[in-house]
Amino acid sequence: MRILLWVIAAATSLAGACSPPSSGRSILNVSYDATREYFEAFNRDFEDEWLRETGERIVVNMSHGGSGKQARAVRDGLEADVTTLALGADLDLIARDAGVLSPDWRAELPAGGVPFFSTIVFVVREGNPKALRDWSDLTQPGVQVVTSNPKTSGGARWAYLAAWAWADAESGGNVNETIERLSALFRNVPVLDAGARGAVTTFAQRAIGDALVTWESEALLIRQEFGDQGFEIVYPSVTIRAEPVAAVARGHADRHGVRDIAEAYASALFSETGQSLASKFGFRPSFPDLADVEDRPRFPPVKMVSVDDPLFGGWDEAQRRHFMEGGSFDRVLGDRR
Amino acid sequence: MRDDLVLSAGDRPDVKQPASGGDGPLLRFFLILITWFFLSIIVLLPLGVVFAEAFARGSSVFLSSLVSRDTLYALGLTLTVTAFVVPANMIFGLSAAWALTKFDFPGKPILLTLIDLPFAVSPVVAGYVLVLVFGPSGWLGPVLSELGVKVLFSTPGIVLATIFVTFPMIARPLIALMESQGCEDEETALSLGAGGLRTFLTVTLPNVRWALLYGGLLCTARSFGEFGAVSVVSGHIRGLTNTMPLHVEALYNDNKVAAAFAVASLLASLAVITLIFKFVLERRLPDGVQGPERLR
Amino acid sequence: MNLQASPSLRSAGRPRRSMPGFGLSLGYSTVYLSFVVLLPMAALAASAARLDFEGWIKVLSDDRVISALKLSFGSALFAACVNLVFGPVCAYALVHFRFPGRRALDALVDIPFALPTAVAGIALASLYAPSGPMGKAILELFGVQVGYTPLGVTLALIFVGLPFAVRTLQPVLRDLDGEAELAAALLGADRPRIWRRVIIPSLAPAMVTAFALSFARGAGEYGSVIFIAGNFPRLSEIAPLLIIIRLEENNYAGASAIAVVMLLVSLSCLVLINLFQALIRRRLGYA
Numbered sequence: 001m002r003i004l005l006w007v008i009a010a011a012t013s014l015a016g017a018c019s020p021p022s023s024g025r026s027i028l029n030v031s032y033d034a035t036r037e038y039f040e041a042f043n044r045d046f047e048d049e050w051l052r053e054t055g056e057r058i059v060v061n062m063s064h065g066g067s068g069k070q071a072r073a074v075r076d077g078l079e080a081d082v083t084t085l086a087l088g089a090d091l092d093l094i095a096r097d098a099g100v101l102s103p104d105w106r107a108e109l110p111a112g113g114v115p116f117f118s119t120i121v122f123v124v125r126e127g128n129p130k131a132l133r134d135w136s137d138l139t140q141p142g143v144q145v146v147t148s149n150p151k152t153s154g155g156a157r158w159a160y161l162a163a164w165a166w167a168d169a170e171s172g173g174n175v176n177e178t179i180e181r182l183s184a185l186f187r188n189v190p191v192l193d194a195g196a197r198g199a200v201t202t203f204a205q206r207a208i209g210d211a212l213v214t215w216e217s218e219a220l221l222i223r224q225e226f227g228d229q230g231f232e233i234v235y236p237s238v239t240i241r242a243e244p245v246a247a248v249a250r251g252h253a254d255r256h257g258v259r260d261i262a263e264a265y266a267s268a269l270f271s272e273t274g275q276s277l278a279s280k281f282g283f284r285p286s287f288p289d290l291a292d293v294e295d296r297p298r299f300p301p302v303k304m305v306s307v308d309d310p311l312f313g314g315w316d317e318a319q320r321r322h323f324m325e326g327g328s329f330d331r332v333l334g335d336r337r
Numbered sequence: 338m339r340d341d342l343v344l345s346a347g348d349r350p351d352v353k354q355p356a357s358g359g360d361g362p363l364l365r366f367f368l369i370l371i372t373w374f375f376l377s378i379i380v381l382l383p384l385g386v387v388f389a390e391a392f393a394r395g396s397s398v399f400l401s402s403l404v405s406r407d408t409l410y411a412l413g414l415t416l417t418v419t420a421f422v423v424p425a426n427m428i429f430g431l432s433a434a435w436a437l438t439k440f441d442f443p444g445k446p447i448l449l450t451l452i453d454l455p456f457a458v459s460p461v462v463a464g465y466v467l468v469l470v471f472g473p474s475g476w477l478g479p480v481l482s483e484l485g486v487k488v489l490f491s492t493p494g495i496v497l498a499t500i501f502v503t504f505p506m507i508a509r510p511l512i513a514l515m516e517s518q519g520c521e522d523e524e525t526a527l528s529l530g531a532g533g534l535r536t537f538l539t540v541t542l543p544n545v546r547w548a549l550l551y552g553g554l555l556c557t558a559r560s561f562g563e564f565g566a567v568s569v570v571s572g573h574i575r576g577l578t579n580t581m582p583l584h585v586e587a588l589y590n591d592n593k594v595a596a597a598f599a600v601a602s603l604l605a606s607l608a609v610i611t612l613i614f615k616f617v618l619e620r621r622l623p624d625g626v627q628g629p630e631r632l633r
Numbered sequence: 634m635n636l637q638a639s640p641s642l643r644s645a646g647r648p649r650r651s652m653p654g655f656g657l658s659l660g661y662s663t664v665y666l667s668f669v670v671l672l673p674m675a676a677l678a679a680s681a682a683r684l685d686f687e688g689w690i691k692v693l694s695d696d697r698v699i700s701a702l703k704l705s706f707g708s709a710l711f712a713a714c715v716n717l718v719f720g721p722v723c724a725y726a727l728v729h730f731r732f733p734g735r736r737a738l739d740a741l742v743d744i745p746f747a748l749p750t751a752v753a754g755i756a757l758a759s760l761y762a763p764s765g766p767m768g769k770a771i772l773e774l775f776g777v778q779v780g781y782t783p784l785g786v787t788l789a790l791i792f793v794g795l796p797f798a799v800r801t802l803q804p805v806l807r808d809l810d811g812e813a814e815l816a817a818a819l820l821g822a823d824r825p826r827i828w829r830r831v832i833i834p835s836l837a838p839a840m841v842t843a844f845a846l847s848f849a850r851g852a853g854e855y856g857s858v859i860f861i862a863g864n865f866p867r868l869s870e871i872a873p874l875l876i877i878i879r880l881e882e883n884n885y886a887g888a889s890a891i892a893v894v895m896l897l898v899s900l901s902c903l904v905l906i907n908l909f910q911a912l913i914r915r916r917l918g919y920a
């Protein structure tokens with residue numbers, strides 16, 4: 001009799017520890033904030049394509065959030081089969097700690113794993129009432145700037161480096177002066193959202209701030225979604241080539257038995273479909289010849305620095321110098337108070 | 338916090354309406370006005386706005402948001418989680434109530450305090466401590482991942498978070514009722530030669546069935562709606578680890594307001610149904626069981 | 634909440650060893666509780682213990698942390714006070730008067746408990762945001778912004794605390810049932826005096842409970858707050874959200890420190906109020 005109760009008890013506890021079985025194969029793409037709309041379209045396309053070619057019905061699941069936060073989630077056990085994050089350092093973090101990515105993931109896909117790139121721009125309110133044209137305008141007192149938190153968001157780290165490039169040029173390479181300029185900028189930031197999408201909500205929906213510093217792709221999307229509000233896009237004098245990266249998380253894909261899907265998925269990002277969808281959703285395709293010519297006027301030429309320039313010395317160095325505990329960003333925030 | 342306490346019904350038909358003649362008509366009018374006003378702006382308006390916003394863009398948007406793949410999956414996940422949480426908490430509740438009310442032993446107050454603890458813990462902290470236990474640098478995380486068991490960012494984590502937040506809701510009313518009922522029925526059954534299990538199944542269980550259902554109902558409602566704790570452990574994967582409330586949040590943050598409210602209205606309807614059942618059940622329970630609000 | 638053994642369990646001293654299943658039921662309960670509650674709480678303690686004294690000072694002297702804790706506890710306190718004013722009024726009106734819509738209003742009181750917090754959150758946000766109907770009206774009429782300010786946080790906490798305030802008081806008011814009131818009235822006391830001498834003293838212990846529950850619930854509340862708060866650091870960022878942000882920044886020490894402080898304050902406040910309540914009860918002559 002007692003045994004029966006014990007069995008019930010044990011079964012309940014066990015049941016709680018097991019996930020319900022899912023039908024059919026699926027992959028999980030862990031991505032950053034700005035790609036929601038792109039991957040919604042891309043996944044639908046990919047699922048149909050896979051069904052047509054193999055007759056197998058698969059599902060692509062998505063997780064979105066600030067890129068740094070997503071990288072940590074994967075490292076902490078979020079079992080991504082494909083990772084498409086906002087910057088290389090976040091994939092390096094996964095490759096270093098979790099062993100699910102091979103350390104030379106950059107070599108596994110075309111264009112160094114960069115399916116498309118974007119840049120950092122300002123979005124201002126209708127008619128640009130505060131006449132914000134460049135970074136220096138954002139440091140003026142009385143201007144409110146909305147952006148996301150570089151510790152959790154990838155777009156914000158690109159934005160920070162773009163601002164750094166400007167401030168560095170202005171102060172002739174003097175680090176203290178550069179930090180002083182950035183502090184002036186961040187003093188104008190009332191809120192640091194965890195991801196780029198949160199910053200968009202703050203700016204567009206809650207009507208807070210005079211300028212939003214964000215991805216070009218987000219800026220184009222805002223103009224579309226909030227068309228009635230007349231937002232304008234401002235390209236600063238210097239900005240950065242912001243390169244999101246994709247990689248197959250082999251460790252997980254193998255364990256889940258979906259390596260074939262994951263690899264096809266990642267390569268499809270570089271296919272004609274992937275590239276033309278990218279330009280349609282406001283990203284600059286790595287292979288513009290594959291994308292729709294009509295989309296080209298949306299991407300004006302701008303002066304872009306790169307994280308691989310000597311100023312930053314690649315993501316490894318940039319991450320350590322600027323964003324780790326005690327890095328330049330901590331100093332900027334410390335001065336902010 | 339003691340959620341179970343909230344559940345004593347406001348309105349019991351058997352209570353006679355006391356004379357209110359003592360208060361002047363002006364005071365009376367004034368008090369009623371305040372009540373109407375306060376409850377309207379604090380409760381009625383938010384409840385109404387959920388349904389108004391859900392249909393603001395027409396019933397086609399409403400329906401299509403409800404039958405979208407992600408919504409259906411979120412519903413399925415929420416139901417799955419509840420299906421694990423409620424029975425687990427029921428068994429715990431029965432077992433804890435049996436131990437606490439049929440026996441005396443040292444450390445009883447400690448056990449009781451532990452059962453009350455979740456009321457004092459923020460849901461976010463409840464989720465966070467699970468990350469500390471099951472995260473990659475936590476106590477059990479590395480061991481379990483060796484064994485291939487996933488807790489964080491998957492259903493078990495969500496179930497555990499929900500259990501943490503909800504288990505007192507079933508245990509509390511059961512303990513109160515079984516204490517008030519005493520042991521006589523069981524002792525009689527035992528003296529007549531029934532075994533322990535048979536006594537439990539044929540005497541105790543029928544005696545407490547309404548309290549068990551009542552707690553189960555509250556627990557179900559809270560499992561459907563739990564947000565803070567689940568939010569920390571879920572990983573927010575659409576179509577995989579987004580429960581209904583998390584799905585509402587995701588839709589809302591994506592500026593898909595009508596869709597968010599459509600899903601929210603479904604949850605709100607469930608809440609209203611819960612309240613109706615609760616009202617029915619409360620008529621079958623003695624006063625003290627519904628919550629320890631009796632202070633004397 | 635009442636952390637002492639509830640009075641219903643006063644049966645100490647009566648041996649009941651004749652019942653079967655002691656080992657099984659106690660064992661299972663203990664194992665379950667250890668796994669679900671003790672283990673996670675111990676992990677929190679261990680994580681917090683990794684911080685040395687300087688670490689604690691560093692985390693807790695951060696003005697962002699201080700502001701968040703102040704906001705969470707301060708607005709919970711304020712909301713509990715508001716509920717302590719309106720809760721008794723609502724409870725009194727619902728128990729003592731018959732008026733149109735009484736039963737509907739009475740049922741409404743449970744809504745904040747039954748409605749998922751996220752649903753309540755987006756509903757309050759869309760109503761009271763500066764662009765929402767109520768938010769706009771209040772902004773134009775009084776020049777006060779509700780959404781995305783501490784006021785919005787407080788409003789959400791009034792919402793979640795309301796059922797605790799009303800439901801705790803209703804049974805006491807019902808028990809009062811006019812008997813004491815009637816007696817007092819017969820003895821010639823006027824209404825204000827009846828209120829002061831009879832109604833309020835009888836309500837006092839329940840009001841303390843209502844206050845404590847409303848406060849404790851509000852201090853830890855997350856779902857219904859984050860949508861309306863605006864979440865500006867140092868202005869409208871609540872402590873539970875800051876825990877999540879610290880976790881996302883991979884700063885476990887910072888997250889644990891805030892979590893421990895929140896836990897300690899809630900717990901000690903509840904224990905204190907329990908003691909206080911016991912005192913009142915003895916003073917008022919209730920067993």
